[in-house]
Amino acid sequence: MTEVTMVVNGKSVTKSVKGNTLMTEFLRDELRLTGTHVGCDTSQCGACVIHVNGEAVKGCTMFAAEASGAEVKTIESMENPDGSLGVIQQAFQDHHGLQCGFCTPGMVMSASALLKDNPKPSEAEIRDYLEGNICRCTGYHNIVKAIMAASGQDVSNIAAE
Amino acid sequence: MYSFEVERPTSVADAAAALGKDEAQALGGGQTLIPTLKQRLASPSVLVSLAGIADIKGVSVDGGTVTIGGGTTHGVVAAEAGAYPALAALAGNIGDPAVRNRGTIGGSLANNDPSACYPSAALASGATIVTNSREIAADDYFQGLFETALEEGEIVISVKFPIPEAASYQKFEQPASRFALVGVYVAKFADGVRVAVTGASEGGVYRWSEAEAALSGNFSADALDGLTVSGDDMISDLHGSGDYRAHLVKVMTKRAVAAAS
Ligand SMILES: Cc1cc2nc3c(=O)[nH]c(=O)nc-3n(C[C@H](O)[C@H](O)[C@H](O)COP(=O)(O)OP(=O)(O)OC[C@H]3O[C@@H](n4cnc5c(N)ncnc54)[C@H](O)[C@@H]3O)c2cc1C
Ligand code: FES
Ligand code: FES
Numbered sequence: 466m467t468e469v470t471m472v473v474n475g476k477s478v479t480k481s482v483k484g485n486t487l488m489t490e491f492l493r494d495e496l497r498l499t500g501t502h503v504g505c506d507t508s509q510c511g512a513c514v515i516h517v518n519g520e521a522v523k524g525c526t527m528f529a530a531e532a533s534g535a536e537v538k539t540i541e542s543m544e545n546p547d548g549s550l551g552v553i554q555q556a557f558q559d560h561h562g563l564q565c566g567f568c569t570p571g572m573v574m575s576a577s578a579l580l581k582d583n584p585k586p587s588e589a590e591i592r593d594y595l596e597g598n599i600c601r602c603t604g605y606h607n608i609v610k611a612i613m614a615a616s617g618q619d620v621s622n623i624a625a626e
Numbered sequence: 627m628y629s630f631e632v633e634r635p636t637s638v639a640d641a642a643a644a645l646g647k648d649e650a651q652a653l654g655g656g657q658t659l660i661p662t663l664k665q666r667l668a669s670p671s672v673l674v675s676l677a678g679i680a681d682i683k684g685v686s687v688d689g690g691t692v693t694i695g696g697g698t699t700h701g702v703v704a705a706e707a708g709a710y711p712a713l714a715a716l717a718g719n720i721g722d723p724a725v726r727n728r729g730t731i732g733g734s735l736a737n738n739d740p741s742a743c744y745p746s747a748a749l750a751s752g753a754t755i756v757t758n759s760r761e762i763a764a765d766d767y768f769q770g771l772f773e774t775a776l777e778e779g780e781i782v783i784s785v786k787f788p789i790p791e792a793a794s795y796q797k798f799e800q801p802a803s804r805f806a807l808v809g810v811y812v813a814k815f816a817d818g819v820r821v822a823v824t825g826a827s828e829g830g831v832y833r834w835s836e837a838e839a840a841l842s843g844n845f846s847a848d849a850l851d852g853l854t855v856s857g858d859d860m861i862s863d864l865h866g867s868g869d870y871r872a873h874l875v876k877v878m879t880k881r882a883v884a885a886a887s
Contacts (some may be wrong), residue, residue: 467632485627485663485674507661513726520701520727526660527728531653531675532631578723597722597805 469533473491473498474542481528481548488522489513491529492539500540500570500623504599514578515539519547521578523597540570553615560620562611564602568603571598585616588623628669634678638781642741642758644674645779650675652781652877654733655699659723676732682783690789694757696782703731712793712886713751713758716743719797732776732782735767740861741805745831747787747795750822751809754786771830790815792845794886796878798825800865807866808874810834812882818842821879827870828859837879847880860882 470479480495484609489506492515502625505510511523516538542552550558553573564571572595576604579586579594586594591609602610614620632653635641642649651672653659655677662668681699685706692710694703703728704718708856720726720734734744735755748755748764755762758781768773776782790813797809807826813820819841821834827877840849855875860868 483711484630484632487660508657508725511722514724521724522727523724526656528632528653528656528660530634531656531677533634575723594723597724615791 467530467533469529471532471535471537473537474539480529484528484530486529487527488515488517488524488527488532488537491532492537497531498539498541502567504567504571504572509570509597509599511575511595512568513597514574516574516578519578520580521575538574540573543573553580553612556611556615557608558563560607560611560614562608564605568598568600568602571622572608574598576615579612580616585618586612588613627663628666630673632673632675634675636678636680638679638681638783641674641676641679641781642676642779644672644736645781647672649745650779651697652779654697654730654736655728656733657721658731658733658737658739664882675780676730682732682781682851683782687740687844692787692789694731694785695785695786696735697730698724698732700729700731700734707840710787710789710793711738712790712795712811712813713747716747716795716797719743731785735785736774736776736782738768739805740771740827740830741800741807741809741825741833743745743795743797743801743806743809743824746806746809746811746822746824746885748785748822749831750813750820751787751790751793752813752815753788755782756784756786757781758783758790765833768831770799771828773830776842788815792883796882796885798874798878800825808878810875812841812879814841814845814886819845821878821882823875826860834879841883845883847883850876850880850883 466481480491502512504510508526610620628677653673653675676697684695687709695790701718707714739761753764793813795811799805800807808825811822823836824831855872857869857872860871862868
């Protein structure tokens with residue numbers, strides 16, 4: 466067991482973990498932050514995307530011990546301080562960017578990482594960035610639309626394919 | 627996963643000492659190793675994370691050489707290796723953004739997956755792989771599927787890439803895995819052209835010497851017209867037959883030459 470200390474969604478946490486504890490396990494089982502989903506557990510689907518020191522990473526493919534000392538953000542940090550939906554979350558709701566919602570936490574976390582580096586991405590840039598986020602339901606179109614809307618771009622001319 | 631401890635040294639010397647212990651293994655970005663551990667295909671007792679060693683991270687340029695620290699992520703290479711555009715472009719097209727934020731060049735070269743991108747860049751550029759004990763020329767480093775010249779516990783500290791006059795990497799993606807179904811890296815230097823092929827051969831990354839000879843005389847896609855590639859020793863799997871891969875080798879080489887010239 467190793468002791469790890471990290472700041473998760475603004476709060477410092479210290480816990481004792483096993484070497485092979487994944488970030489997804491640490492967040493979901495230890496901290497009960499179950500918004501981070503585990504879809505494939507094989508680094509393919511992106512449902513588990515979180516931010517570690519500001520960068521999008523797959524929580525299922527990183528050990529908690531590796532995040533000691535880091536600042537971690539999960540989907541639970543995306544809401545506004547008053548508990549209402551954050552800008553990206555609201556855009557997903559407004560533009561029907563989710564159906565079952567399983568992929569959504571990862572989609573929102575990837576979108577947020579993209580918009581930090583590229584505040585007004587093109588449709589092609591969004592699709593390229595979401596390469597590692599798989600959605601079985603939506604066909605991606607409304608996800609792309611939601612992210613464009615969240616970045617303040619006009620989406621009225623984007624036809625549903 | 628079997629159980630193990632994770633150590634996080636901050637110097638190469640401490641990492642080397644930790645790796646000297648029984649059943650210790652280096653952990654780079656974990657993008658290959660963690661899936662392997664989940665499948666119980668590896669059973670280290672200690673994982674020595676290299677991520678805390680500042681000395682093996684970053685990109686520097688000195689004259690005609692770009693040096694990339696062994697612990698540098700693909701994302702950082704994509705953003706900072708602009709002095710060697712073909713290399714930066716290759717790094718920026720590995721996997722997806724989350725993979726690029728963790729995976730490292732040292733991990734990719736140590737793993738030497740037959741479908742990985744970086745081995746072709748190192749081989750075509752005539753790079754030098756610098757470890758904690760020696761320097762290894764790329765021509766001597768790659769030794770077949772998942773095989774390299776690295777000894778047990780040896781750490782890739784950096785990789786020195788001579789910057790070619792022109793270069794391009796063209797990857798035909800296997801759409802599910804995003805690895806190369808076939809990838810070709812062409813690098814043109816003043817004294818000749820080097821061509822490295824990944825994803826295709828059952829022997830792992832290799833130099834296509836006939837193409838190198840043809841292109842060194844005439845650096846144009848047409849120079850390859852007369853060459854044939856045999857599918858005999860090519861990887862054959864559900865994603866593509868050996869003959870299909872052989873066909874792609876020539877197509878992707880032509881595309882790389884066209885993009886580089
Ligand atoms: C979804 C997905 C898509 C991917 N797509 C591609 C792709 O398109 N092209 C591609 O090339 N790769 C791809 N990869 C693989 C990715 O590039 C890995 O990051 C890389 O192969 C391994 O690097 P790592 O730092 O993660 O190494 P790890 O997984 O940590 O380690 C891999 C091996 O290298 C050893 N090792 C690690 N660092 C060092 C070092 N500095 N010195 C010595 N030994 C070391 C480890 O002990 C281990 O044996 C993909 C991976 C995923 C999950
Ligand atoms: S659960 Fe991590 S990528 Fe699918
Ligand atoms: S909304 Fe169901 S997987 Fe994306």
